[in-house]
Amino acid sequence: MSSDQRAPRRGPVTLAEVARTAGVSPATASFVLSGRGSARSSGSRETKAKVRAAAEELGYVPNRNAQAMRTGRGGGIVLALGDLADPWGVQLTNQVAADALEHDFSTLVLADERWFEYLSSASADAAFVTSIDRFPGAPDRVRRLAASVQSGIVAFSGIMEPEGFDVISSTPYRAMREAFLRLRARHDRVHLLVQRIGAAPEAVLSHPRAAAFLDAAREAGDDPSTLARIIEPGGLAAYTSGQEWLTGPDRPEAVVCFTGYQALSLQMAAMQAGLRLPEDLEIIAIGDVPLESQYFGSISYYGVDRVFHRYSEVLVGSALRRGDHPGTLHTFEWEFFPGSTTLDEEPR
Numbered sequence: 001m002s003s004d005q006r007a008p009r010r011g012p013v014t015l016a017e018v019a020r021t022a023g024v025s026p027a028t029a030s031f032v033l034s035g036r037g038s039a040r041s042s043g044s045r046e047t048k049a050k051v052r053a054a055a056e057e058l059g060y061v062p063n064r065n066a067q068a069m070r071t072g073r074g075g076g077i078v079l080a081l082g083d084l085a086d087p088w089g090v091q092l093t094n095q096v097a098a099d100a101l102e103h104d105f106s107t108l109v110l111a112d113e114r115w116f117e118y119l120s121s122a123s124a125d126a127a128f129v130t131s132i133d134r135f136p137g138a139p140d141r142v143r144r145l146a147a148s149v150q151s152g153i154v155a156f157s158g159i160m161e162p163e164g165f166d167v168i169s170s171t172p173y174r175a176m177r178e179a180f181l182r183l184r185a186r187h188d189r190v191h192l193l194v195q196r197i198g199a200a201p202e203a204v205l206s207h208p209r210a211a212a213f214l215d216a217a218r219e220a221g222d223d224p225s226t227l228a229r230i231i232e233p234g235g236l237a238a239y240t241s242g243q244e245w246l247t248g249p250d251r252p253e254a255v256v257c258f259t260g261y262q263a264l265s266l267q268m269a270a271m272q273a274g275l276r277l278p279e280d281l282e283i284i285a286i287g288d289v290p291l292e293s294q295y296f297g298s299i300s301y302y303g304v305d306r307v308f309h310r311y312s313e314v315l316v317g318s319a320l321r322r323g324d325h326p327g328t329l330h331t332f333e334w335e336f337f338p339g340s341t342t343l344d345e346e347p348r
Contacts, residue, residue, distance in 0.1 A: 012060075012061065013055075013058045013059055013060040013061070014060075015029055015030060015033070015060070017058060017060075018033070018051065018054045018055050018058055018060045019051075019054075021054040021057065021058060022047075022050040022051045022053070022054035023050065024047060024050065024051060028047065028051065029051050029054075029055075032047070032048050032051040032052065032104070033051065033052075033055060033060070033104070076100075076105055076106040076107065076108050076124055076125060077096060077100050077105050077106070077107050077108070077124065077125060077126045077127070077128070077315055077316070077319050078108045078109075078110060078115075078118070078119065078122070078124045078126070078127040078128070078151070079092065079093055079096060079107065079108070079109045079110065079127075079128050079130075079315075080110040080113075080115035080118075080119075080127065080128060080129045080130060080131070081093070081109055081110065081111065081130055082110070082111070082112060082113050082115075082130065082131045083111075083233065084109070084111050086259050086260060086261045086287075087260055087261055087264070087289065088259070088260055088261075088287055088288055088289075089109075091288070091308050092308050092311055092312075093107065093109055094308075095308040095309060095311070095312045096128075096308075096311070096312045096315055096316070098312075099312045099313075099316050100312075100315075100316055100319065103316060103319070103320060105125055105126075105316070105319055108124075113131055113135070115127070115129050115131075116141045116144075116145065119145055119149060119151060119153075120145065120148070120149065123151070124149075124151040125151065125152060125318075125319035125320075126151060126152040126153075126154060126315050126316070126318040126319035127145075127151045127152070127153055127154065128154045128156065128311075128315055129142060129153065129154070129155055129156060130156040132155055132156065132157040132159075132160065133157055133158055133159055133208070134207065139155075139157070139159065139160050142155050142157075142160065142165065143163055146163065146164045146165040147164065152165070152166070152318030152319055152321055152325075153165035153166070153318075154166045154167070154168060154314055154315055154318050155167045155168070156168050156170070157169065158170075158171035158173075158208070161327075161329065162326065162327025162328055162329050163327060164324075164325065164326065164327055165325075165327045166314060166318055166325075166327050166328050166329075166330065167327065167328075167329050167330065168311065168314060168330045168332065169329060169330065169331045169332070170304055170307075170331070170332035170333075170334070171208070171334075172209055172212075172286050172287070172302060172334055173208055173209065173212040174212075174334065175286055175302035175334040175336075176209055176210075176212035176213045176216070176256065176286060176302075177212050177213070177215070177216040178302070178336065179213075179256045179284045179286060179302055179336075180213050180216040180217060180220075180256060181216060181220075182284065182336070182342070183254040183256065183282055183284065183342075184216075184217075184220055184222075184254075186254070186282070186343060187253050187254040187282070189222065189226075189227065189252070189253070189254070190217070190222075190227065190254045190255070190256060191227050191228070191229060191252040191254065191255045191256070192210065192213050192214070192227055192228045192229070192255070192256050192258070193229050193231065193238070193242075193255050193256070193257045193258060193262050193266060194207075194210055194228055194229070194230055194231070194258040195230070195231055195232065195233045195234075195237075195238075195258060195259070195262065196230050196231065196232055196233065204230060205228060205230075209258065209286065210228065210258070213227075213228075213256060214227070214228070229241070229245060229252075231262075235261050235262075235264070235265050236265075238261065238262045238265035238266060238269075239265040239266075239268055239269050240269075242265055242266040242268075242269030242270070243269045243272060243273065245269075246266075246269055246270055246273045246275060246281070247273050252281065253280070253281060253282065254281070254282045254283075255281070255282070255283050255284075256284050256286065257283060257284070257285045257286065258286060258287075259285065259286065259287050260285045260287045260288060260289035260299065260301060262285070263283050263284070263285035263289060263299045263301065263341070264285075264289065264294070264299065266281075266283055267283060267296055267297070267299065267341060268296065270283075271296055277297065277340065277341050278340070278341050278342050278343045279343075281341075282300075282341060282342050282343060283299065283300065283341040283342070284300050284301060284302065284341070284342060285299050285300070285301035285302070286301070286302055287301065287302075287303060288301060288303035288304065288307050288308075289301050289303075289339075294339075297339070297340040297341070298339030298340050298341070299339045299340075299341050300336075300337065300338050300339040300340075300341045300342040301336075301337050301339065302334050302335065302336050302337070303334060303335070303337060304332040304333065304334055304335075305335065307332065310330075310332060314330055
């Protein structure tokens with residue numbers, strides 16, 4: 001009887017059937033398909049390929065809940081990004097997904113700030129929490145998660161220390177100051193474009209990233225209260241606000257943008273308004289701007305060299321790690337990457 005004439009199955013494909021089809025032991029098939037494919041016990045590259053091919057041919061679907069109960073792992077890496085508008089998050093997700101898949105880990109993105117609630121009840125191999133420094137009480141929630149769940153927690157924070165979980169510290173406060181001074185050397189006024197956090201303007205202006213800029217302006221003898229332009233979150237809001245700003249009576253000549261996507265939106269608004277960059281307007285972004293998003297010329301920015309690869313290495317390493325871990329502090333230093341939106345610079 002041909003494969004096309006077989007009677008339909010009455011139940012799910014078992015791991016033993018996959019192992020039999022691939023010509024390996026059930027233990028080897030389990031290692032390959034359970035998110036532990038990097039272990040020596042899972043065999044050679046050819047063995048892994050045979051197991052995966054057999055699983056695909058038979059339509060095998062692993063029971064992730066059973067695996068999580070047996071191994072304490074859920075087979076995936078969770079990225080708690082909160083905001084999907086920033087190209088930074090998209091680039092990070094693409095890099096982690098590519099690297100994680102080599103180890104049979106899936107990648108899941110949380111697009112809201114309910115990471116504590118989700119991770120408290122879900123199984124994951126590693127979780128990256130990015131919004132810790134912006135919300136009171138978030139550091140304590142990270143500590144509680146690390147003590148109660150078996151996921152490898154990686155905290156993105158400039159204020160926390162490792163306490164049974166890894167911390168990536170990549171604070172742009174010095175970069176904010178340097179960006180202001182770089183533009184202030186050529187302009188009488190340098191503005192800050194920043195998105196709203198919460199209902200009150202004070203919430204965003206007290207953020208350490210904004211405070212670093214405003215402190216530098218104050219030291220230069222400028223009035224900080226006149227330099228910050230607060231916009232709604234999202235690329236469209238940055239674009240429409242930029243159009244209004246750049247065609248109004250108080251048009252800026254130099255702007256430091258809180259994020260990369262704000263710089264991209266402002267660049268587009270400037271071109272729509274007929275302004276020349278960098279002659280009429282200089283822009284510096286705080287945060288990496290993926291090349292794939294730079295359609296109208298490279299953005300000058302402060303960021304971290306090979307940042308997405310380095311984040312991914314930490315996250316995948318946390319997912320692969322087994323046993324107790326005191327935690328590691330990973331410090332990523334920021335540097336200036338010149339582009340076509342600043343004067344007297346050699347674009348990268």
